[in-house]
Amino acid sequence: MTATKTILPTQAYARPDSKSAKLWERAQHVLPGGNSRTTVYMAPRPIYAAEGDGCWITDVDGDRRLDLLNNYTSLIHGHAHPAVTSAATQRLARGASFPLPTPEEIDLAALIVDRVPGIEQVRFTNSGSEAVMMAIKAARGFTGRPKIAKFEGAYHGSYDWAEVSLSSGSGDWGPADAPTSVAYTKGTPPSVLEEVVVLPFNRTELAVARIEREAGNLAAVLIDPMPNRAGLIPARPEFLRAIREVTRAHGICLIFDEVISFRVGYHGAQGMFDVLPDLTTLGKIIGGGFPVGAVGGRAEVMAVFDPRGGKPAVPHGGTFNANPVTMAAGLAAMQLMDEKAFDRLDELGRKLRSGIEACFERAGVPGGVTGLGSLFRLHPAQRTFVDFRSTAQSTQEAARLARLHRQLIDHGILISPTGLGCLSTAMGEAEVEYCLEVLNASLQLVRGEEVGKA
Numbered sequence: 001m002t003a004t005k006t007i008l009p010t011q012a013y014a015r016p017d018s019k020s021a022k023l024w025e026r027a028q029h030v031l032p033g034g035n036s037r038t039t040v041y042m043a044p045r046p047i048y049a050a051e052g053d054g055c056w057i058t059d060v061d062g063d064r065r066l067d068l069l070n071n072y073t074s075l076i077h078g079h080a081h082p083a084v085t086s087a088a089t090q091r092l093a094r095g096a097s098f099p100l101p102t103p104e105e106i107d108l109a110a111l112i113v114d115r116v117p118g119i120e121q122v123r124f125t126n127s128g129s130e131a132v133m134m135a136i137k138a139a140r141g142f143t144g145r146p147k148i149a150k151f152e153g154a155y156h157g158s159y160d161w162a163e164v165s166l167s168s169g170s171g172d173w174g175p176a177d178a179p180t181s182v183a184y185t186k187g188t189p190p191s192v193l194e195e196v197v198v199l200p201f202n203r204t205e206l207a208v209a210r211i212e213r214e215a216g217n218l219a220a221v222l223i224d225p226m227p228n229r230a231g232l233i234p235a236r237p238e239f240l241r242a243i244r245e246v247t248r249a250h251g252i253c254l255i256f257d258e259v260i261s262f263r264v265g266y267h268g269a270q271g272m273f274d275v276l277p278d279l280t281t282l283g284k285i286i287g288g289g290f291p292v293g294a295v296g297g298r299a300e301v302m303a304v305f306d307p308r309g310g311k312p313a314v315p316h317g318g319t320f321n322a323n324p325v326t327m328a329a330g331l332a333a334m335q336l337m338d339e340k341a342f343d344r345l346d347e348l349g350r351k352l353r354s355g356i357e358a359c360f361e362r363a364g365v366p367g368g369v370t371g372l373g374s375l376f377r378l379h380p381a382q383r384t385f386v387d388f389r390s391t392a393q394s395t396q397e398a399a400r401l402a403r404l405h406r407q408l409i410d411h412g413i414l415i416s417p418t419g420l421g422c423l424s425t426a427m428g429e430a431e432v433e434y435c436l437e438v439l440n441a442s443l444q445l446v447r448g449e450e451v452g453k454a
């Protein structure tokens, strides 16, 4: 389907008798808060999806939206790409899962090893969260040290250690040179907080000094080179290089979490930044739309998983690890992503981000955009974004983003409530234009609402 020039309301879900409303009613009886995935909760209630076709999603009430979320960046080709669908269904017809390895896992592993400079060997998991958990366990097993360091505000999935200081705020985040370790989940044991050192992102001297102070106890420094929840701000190249140097000097494993940022290029974020970690976590796009994760790295570190000769240093089971349907779909999706395909998405992403800046300016609504490649994030404020703290929103800014999100989903665009969005190869110039037209119109409405409130 191609984009249309007409901006139509997509608000059928909001009617009290909509199909989404009825599903939500049923869901609340059997799912806590009607929800199985915190991320997709949307107040006052979610919109239920019926089907996807390329870059469009149709909801159960028949409204169609341009999908700028792509299951939180995991669908690099949008929905139901024929090659991916065919690879998955052909494999599925020969059995969904086995208590034996299958050839498909070797094919996808070989593609990843071939493309990602820091990965000599790889293991598959079912999610990015598990990949991060296994990377941390591998680093502990390899170094024999107990602690990890991670960056303030960065999301790495739901492993306790990786969640620390994910959503700290000005009331509890502590000094900038030594951020406080703040629990994200109620019930997090205090011992976890003692084992996680929190670092300021993009602040080279402060981060290096803190790593040096803790070095003897650190198994790993975990970093996403462009952490989405912390603002989708790319790491400064000299900052990443300094983190690499200090970790190498102290025998600390450097883990790049590229679950999202692998999207930025054929060789991933590490190829783009030209900095090689010891371990890398992947997920999202490498599964072709199916549940997936992977941890890869230097063979010397990955040897902690080697089962030859008895129990490995770091055992790693998982009933569905390297599931052949996921492996087949992921291989098909990744084979389509050659260097030209990444370049094309890069170019579209650049156009979209500069168009977004222009829309904010034209509408007279304070706002900005961050991101790289096919990824972008809208910010409801106009300032320089450097790190997590610089993206913290005032009440007025948070209300602006909530209004903008509502206008976008009510006028044909699906994007995350946090402002995260991404492109897929199913999109072209026409879809970028459509997106900017809807954004333009939505910002006018937001401006009208803000003036009305003042």
Ligand SMILES: Cc1ncc(COP(=O)(O)O)c(C=O)c1O
Residues within 6 Å of the ligand: 072, 126, 127, 128, 129, 130, 132, 155, 156, 157, 158, 224, 228, 257, 258, 259, 260, 261, 283, 284, 292, 293
């Ligand atoms: C950077 C990063 N790491 C890890 C994860 C966890 O991946 P999953 O949702 O597959 O568990 C995510 C999920 O969004 C992520 O963005």
